[in-house]
Amino acid sequence: MVTNLSEKNSLVSVWMRELRDVTIQADRARFRKNIERIGQVAAYEISKKLVFTQVQVQTPLAAVLCNVLAVQPVLATILRAGLPLHQGLLSWFEEADSAFVGAYRKHTTGNSFVVEQGYLACPDLTARPLILADPMLASGASMVQTLTALLENGTPSHLHVVSVVASPEGIEAVLQSFPEVHIWVGAIDTALNAAQYIVPGLGDAGDLCFGEKKQH
Numbered sequence: 001m002v003t004n005l006s007e008k009n010s011l012v013s014v015w016m017r018e019l020r021d022v023t024i025q026a027d028r029a030r031f032r033k034n035i036e037r038i039g040q041v042a043a044y045e046i047s048k049k050l051v052f053t054q055v056q057v058q059t060p061l062a063a064v065l066c067n068v069l070a071v072q073p074v075l076a077t078i079l080r081a082g083l084p085l086h087q088g089l090l091s092w093f094e095e096a097d098s099a100f101v102g103a104y105r106k107h108t109t110g111n112s113f114v115v116e117q118g119y120l121a122c123p124d125l126t127a128r129p130l131i132l133a134d135p136m137l138a139s140g141a142s143m144v145q146t147l148t149a150l151l152e153n154g155t156p157s158h159l160h161v162v163s164v165v166a167s168p169e170g171i172e173a174v175l176q177s178f179p180e181v182h183i184w185v186g187a188i189d190t191a192l193n194a195a196q197y198i199v200p201g202l203g204d205a206g207d208l209c210f211g212e213k214k215q216h
Helices: 011-020 028-047 083-090 141-153 168-177 205-210
Strands: 002-004 052-058 063-069 074-079 097-107 113-121 129-133 158-166 182-188
Touching: 011 028, 011 158, 011 182, 028 083, 028 129, 028 158, 028 182, 028 205, 074 083, 074 141, 083 129, 083 158, 097 141, 129 141, 141 158, 141 168, 158 168, 168 182
Parallel strands: 002 182, 074 097, 074 129, 129 158, 158 182
Antiparallel strands: 052 063, 097 113
């Protein structure tokens, strides 16, 4: 299942415009904040899909039953570009656990690349909702490889993927490997170019958040 958060007019569309605009992207703090905001919206929408239970709460006047999350989710992200999106999710799922994966494109020849994955820190995922955040869902290779690695730590009750921009090819790749995943995205763009970057996209999210890196 796929939910496009900007399919209907909302503030997500405003933030997406700012994220794409090269005249605004130079404001690094604003770029990170807009990604964080999209994470917050996604967290609210995802919360509607989770399991709740009732607890009794004592107010100054009487006891009342309130709905609370039955199980806290695990919020996973791919370093480094996913950190602001992860922070947006974490600011709403305040009691969630977190998982972190180090993965990046290692370019070989021409427009070819392989996904290099190293660092991984993850709690037990058994019977817990897993929410994986990465701002760009391009070819889907990083997302599929990361989900595969994370699921070695247990079988979640639900799988959610959150991205800022996705391509149709990336969405298809994830759903082919994990048909049970619910994908939440700020916008779906038209295609990938020859180098497997999303067009029109918004550029390199990691560099725009944290500065340019040396490519190896």
